[in-house]
Amino acid sequence: MIEIRNVSKSYNKGQIKAVDDLSLQVQPGEIFGFLGPNGAGKTTTIKMIVGLLEPDRGSIVVNGYDIRKDPIKVRKSIGFVPDNPSVYERLTGIEYLNFLGDMYDVPRAVRTKRAKELLELFELTGDVGNLIQSYSHGMRQKLVLIGALLHAPDVFVLDEPMVGLDPRSAHNLKEIMSRHCQEGKTVFFSTHILDVAERLCDRIGIIRRGKLIACGTMDQLRHMANNKETLENVFLELTEQ
Numbered sequence: 001m002i003e004i005r006n007v008s009k010s011y012n013k014g015q016i017k018a019v020d021d022l023s024l025q026v027q028p029g030e031i032f033g034f035l036g037p038n039g040a041g042k043t044t045t046i047k048m049i050v051g052l053l054e055p056d057r058g059s060i061v062v063n064g065y066d067i068r069k070d071p072i073k074v075r076k077s078i079g080f081v082p083d084n085p086s087v088y089e090r091l092t093g094i095e096y097l098n099f100l101g102d103m104y105d106v107p108r109a110v111r112t113k114r115a116k117e118l119l120e121l122f123e124l125t126g127d128v129g130n131l132i133q134s135y136s137h138g139m140r141q142k143l144v145l146i147g148a149l150l151h152a153p154d155v156f157v158l159d160e161p162m163v164g165l166d167p168r169s170a171h172n173l174k175e176i177m178s179r180h181c182q183e184g185k186t187v188f189f190s191t192h193i194l195d196v197a198e199r200l201c202d203r204i205g206i207i208r209r210g211k212l213i214a215c216g217t218m219d220q221l222r223h224m225a226n227n228k229e230t231l232e233n234v235f236l237e238l239t240e241q
């Protein structure tokens, strides 16, 4: 569960209002897609959910824990895939995964089993012994994904996760996200790939200039956008100047 209440965040001493009085909720078992034009405030919102940025105002509760009162419990509840994964170049893939496993107190046997399954799924098994600096963009993205899932988080937060993934990996990721929510967990992700959002999400929120301008099921969004059929047309209609 994610509950965002009246959250605002500015940069440069208030000159840039990145997120402006944002409120939304994502229930357990739900996949929520967060859309919006470039610079709308998606990454800023996500960084506040996962504890990388502090809101100027408002509150965020993740899995029942307030990000200010219980930051460690919030972090342990979340698996986070950032938009531009900068991982430790001088570690090998397996060293990186073990480092995360230690941080999140994942017992050895559990982590080995999970890592093995995920590495096979993402066709990375043969590369885990190599230094991360030798990885391609997509390989890094997949390693970060695996690392984010190692502690079986209740809440999975991803910032543009499909970027750079090959079609099979993108397909696998979509399966993982669906399975995650079937298990009663929560998925929150940002994307510009509208047909992925349309097919995958239970609900979609559209942010523009820091404000949530639409939020609901595909049907509810269509209704708001003069019954436009596809999410692309809904998006274009709702985000017009």
Ligand SMILES: Nc1ncnc2c1ncn2[C@@H]1O[C@H](COP(=O)(O)OP(=O)(O)OP(=O)(O)O)[C@@H](O)[C@H]1O
Pocket (backbone or CB within 6 Å): 011, 012, 016, 017, 018, 036, 037, 038, 039, 040, 041, 042, 043, 044, 045
């Ligand atoms: N570190 C920063 N310092 C100053 N301004 C920032 C910073 N990060 C983001 N901004 C500004 O905040 C606003 C929201 O940016 P944000 O990265 O949240 O957008 P986004 O919706 O994730 O965009 P994109 O789709 O391009 O990833 C933009 O105006 C951006 O220029």
Ligand SMILES: [Mg+2]
Pocket (backbone or CB within 6 Å): 042, 043, 044, 083, 159
């Ligand atoms: Mg962004």
